[in-house]
Amino acid sequence: MTDGVPATDRAGAPPFAMTGGVVRRDGREVLSGVDLRVGAGDVLAILGPNGAGKSTLVKALLGLVPLAAGRTEIYGEPPARFRGWRRVGYVPQRLPMGGGVPSTVREVVASGRIARRSRWLPALVTDRAADRAAVDRALEAVGLAGRARDSAHLLSGGQQQRVLIARALAGEPDVFVMDEPTAGVDAASQAALAATLRGLADAGRTVVLVAHELGPLEPLITRTVELEHGRVARESARDMTGRMTGSTAGSAAGSAA
Template identity: 70%
Template sequence: MSEVAVADPRPEPAPPAFRVTGAVVEYDGRPVLDGVSFEVPRGEVLAILGPNGSGKSTLSRAMLGLVPLHRGGVELHGVPVRRFRQWGRVGYVPQRLPAGGGVPATVREVVASGQVARLRRLRLPGPADRAAVDEALAAVGLADRARDSVHELSGGQQQRVLIARALAGRPDTFVMDEPMAGVDAASQRALAGAVAELRRRGHTVVLVLHELGPLRPLIQRAVVLAHGRIAHDGEPPRPAGEPARPDHDHAPPDAGAPLLAPAVPGLEVPRRD
């Protein structure tokens, strides 16, 4: 009597939000990324850290297909990035507001432009779209500046506009390139609040940072780059001089375990226990 095959009822596991394999980027024959490989599971809040010139911003742009790879590959939600088409799922926050070419734009107009990838061609924004813009402005503390020109805002407030623009599209995957660089304390707190809400909703967030600052409690994992290579992948680094948590079990002094990354100013990378 032949056996009847029974289908496995368990669904296939979802692919990671990002899969980077052997990524190499070169400028003028010099490697800026040199064989970088790692994955970002869906729902993770990941920091890409490293000193200036380590390749961290290049990596973030390569993950979105904005920088071509010389070798290696990048997959976004299981699809090679060059073939990925669901860009409404992705929110990108660049380092600074692009020059407007002299054309005035209000804060609300810039934020609403983040919905372009999600809206169907020739369809006007509806009540849900307008509500998404309102929620994004409120999330970054700029609801009262919606009608102001973006050029009237401070650098930190302009950075918040970029974050709100990404939020307005209601994506599930975010990449933020140095969102805290040169911004004021109020903007840093607004960013931390927005990231906390994204984490609560189970979204994927990749943050390129020079230092963790107020985002540190929200970071689940850190990839530290040095000279275009991964020097550490794991627990977020502690600020230099910070006492160990009560639950952190240090290796004994004679264990001979070196730090996993070369010195990064203000950071201490945990030892591998």
Template identity: 80%
Template structure:
């Protein structure tokens, strides 16, 4: 007798009827979204459209007031395989104590792959080296991350996510307010992720040099998905949403 087929895991991210209410205001309104493996999805829309709220809700960082969201088929509260997910927030957190170096920040991206009692391995150190090199910051690895420019700090956050070698990435406005060199570095990194079949959800107000790499877009306005487009239509969709 054949063994039963194990349940197939869901897509990297899925939301059904997602609704978020913050400070008495509806920020997301009935959002349905499925992010499939290998998607490079751009979440577009004007300021205040709910873009950052959407990705934080997908990750379980913000609770839904209605609806459901899943990561690889499980609600965020029950998801345990966090090494599969890389998150790039909008800015480097300002922590207290001794300022962390670029390498220390990037190395923190390996935590989900490390045993609590095991020191960093050669594989961990190699992954950190590769991530720092990928964003062009090898020469700044020993510098304090908080003394870098805004664009360089964003590269550090991307490197931290890369170091964890996840299957899916969520990047919250990585091109906002950064210099042309940092935007070009991001485009190069996204190209490598696409070639490796990784999944990326990218929040943006404008896409710049990463636009040719995007294969899907959704446009948010007032917390609703008002448009979805496929390859080649990202710039036009963004222009209509602004």
């Protein structure tokens, strides 16, 4: 994956660049030396069986899980020093229940604007209007405008997933990182997700998503990386003719079925 572009070139630094990423949990290697570079405008799917390390990989890219070895950068900065979080929208696997205090759909989605707001400066009227407009747009994009005042936890799993995506949309980031947005999601929500993703791809946004299987998202994906046992087993990218062509990573060839 060393393609000669210096990773320290901050101006043109890619959204994510990981080299030799190793993550250990309880003495076991969950990621064992992953090289991954995500370019601006990529719509990358991270595939693989359960326990292959897909979620760990995206969390490590964001610095949510520490690396035991190797390094990773977000727009040219290690996560601990990265300050441009408003450029990143993270969509976790699920909406945690927490202690059971309810939140409305609108409250959850509006919290996606936090990275854009200063804590100390009082919000100007125009800021508030911009926040409201962005939240409205995000809710409409995922088809939940009519549910804004409902309790988010009482929605179906697929609708909750759309709420989480809307939260990331509301922040208007450049990069979206989605952890299994399609897992356990009904057909309607899958269609809504595909339409949202198409909009993002057309707008030139970068998307990294973890998926078990792609389903209706397949035509939107420009690259795939397949993990097995914490290593990149296969990669593929869409060529000029729109077909996916892949390669099997040499280091993991032995374990590839």
